[in-house]
Amino acid sequence: xxxxxxxxxxxxxxxxxxxxxxxxxxxxxxxxxxxxxxxxxxxxxxxxxxxxxxxxxxxxxxxxxxxxxxxxxxxxxxxxxxxxxxxxxxxxxxxxxxxxxxxxxxxxxxxxx
Amino acid sequence: xxxxxxxxxxxxxxxxxxxxxxxxxxxxxxxxxxxxxxxxxxxxxxxxxxxxxxxxxxxxxxxxxxxxxxxxxxxxxxxxxxxxxxxxxxxxxxxxxxxxxxxxxxxxxxxxxx
Numbered sequence: 001x002x003x004x005x006x007x008x009x010x011x012x013x014x015x016x017x018x019x020x021x022x023x024x025x026x027x028x029x030x031x032x033x034x035x036x037x038x039x040x041x042x043x044x045x046x047x048x049x050x051x052x053x054x055x056x057x058x059x060x061x062x063x064x065x066x067x068x069x070x071x072x073x074x075x076x077x078x079x080x081x082x083x084x085x086x087x088x089x090x091x092x093x094x095x096x097x098x099x100x101x102x103x104x105x106x107x108x109x110x111x112x113x
Numbered sequence: 114x115x116x117x118x119x120x121x122x123x124x125x126x127x128x129x130x131x132x133x134x135x136x137x138x139x140x141x142x143x144x145x146x147x148x149x150x151x152x153x154x155x156x157x158x159x160x161x162x163x164x165x166x167x168x169x170x171x172x173x174x175x176x177x178x179x180x181x182x183x184x185x186x187x188x189x190x191x192x193x194x195x196x197x198x199x200x201x202x203x204x205x206x207x208x209x210x211x212x213x214x215x216x217x218x219x220x221x222x223x224x225x226x227x
Contacts, residue, residue, distance in 0.1 A: 035218075042117075042204055042220035043156070088156065093169075100146060100169060101216065103156040 004089050006104035013112050018076040020107045022089030027070060034063065034074045035088040037106065043088065047074075076109075084111045115139045117219035119205050125225045126195055134190045134222045136205030145188045146206040146216070147180065149173070156204065162188065195226045 005023045012018045024032065034046040049056045049063045049072070056063045062075040076083055086106040093100045118137045126132050138145050147159040161168040162180055179191045188207075192199055205219040 040220075042119075043206075043218035045215065045217065090156075093158065100158040100161055101148075101156075102158070105155050 004091055004102055004104035006087075006089055006107045008105060009108050009110070011110045011112065012079050014079060014081055016079055018074075018079045018083070018109055018111075020074045020076075020087050020089075020109065022072040022074075022104055024070050024072060024089070024091045026091055027067065029091040031092065032063075032065065032072050033090040033101070034061075034072075035090060035103070037086045037088065039085070046087070079109075079111050081111045081113060084109055115217075117205055117207055117217050119203075119219035119222050121222060122220065123223045123225070125227065128197055128226055129194050132192050132195055132224060134192075134203050134205075134224070136188045136190070136219055137186050138188055138205065138207030139217055140186070142207035142209050142217070144168070144208045144210065145180075145182070146208075147190045148204045148206065148218075149201040150204065150221075151198075151201045159190070159203075192224075195224075197226050200224055200226045 003025045030051050031048050033048040035043040036046045037043050047058050047061050047063055049065050054065055060077045064073045072089055086108050088106045089104040090101040093102055117139055120135045124132055145162045148156050149159055150156045158171050160170040160174045160180055165182060177193045181189050202221045202223050204221045206216050208216045
């Protein structure tokens with residue numbers, strides 16, 4: 001079945017770049033997602049990438065997609081203490097854009113001043 | 114900005130009791146979902162709901178669980194007889210279409226079963 005894997009922890013210094021990596025299994029997924037969960041809060045859709053793209057940039061966020069290796073990454077430039085959160089990679093259950101989401105375990109990003 | 118809301122934020126109940134978790138999806142959304150996250154584990158899909166019926170459910174969503182849209186705004190998850198292992202954060206989500214892009218999540222209800 002589908003699965004999404006992420007490393008569990010990442011620690012960076014304020015001002016550095018953060019790179020959070022994810023691998024997924026369903027190559028037919030049309031969209032791949034990054035969600036952010038701040039302490040005590042729900043899941044916030046951070047960004048997503050369409051599968052025909054290799055890269056998507058949105059201000060400080062850059063998403064890279066390697067479909068061949070089924071690898072997705074999220075780069076946060078100039079990381080701030082407010083970026084400290086858990087970041088979840090997710091793909092749709094049935095590939096394409098339909099169905100429900102399968103999440104990774106989440107990567108806890110800690111930003112040190 | 115419109116948002117999904119959930120109540121209560123924290124629910125403590127005794128094993129064997131019934132609980133109802135409430136969600137108010139975004140008003141023009143048509144598809145509704147429940148997910149749960151056991152502490153330290155992945156966010157897991159429970160059920161999706163469209164046009165007043167269940168569209169899809171996971172193997173977690175057994176006969177102890179039910180969902181309802183009792184009026185035009187609320188979407189509820191009922192657990193008939195709670196077990197210790199039901200302790201988790203429960204998230205409601207909604208979207209305008211069946212596509213999962215722009216799936217909006219609520220802040221969650223933390224359910225603690227003692």
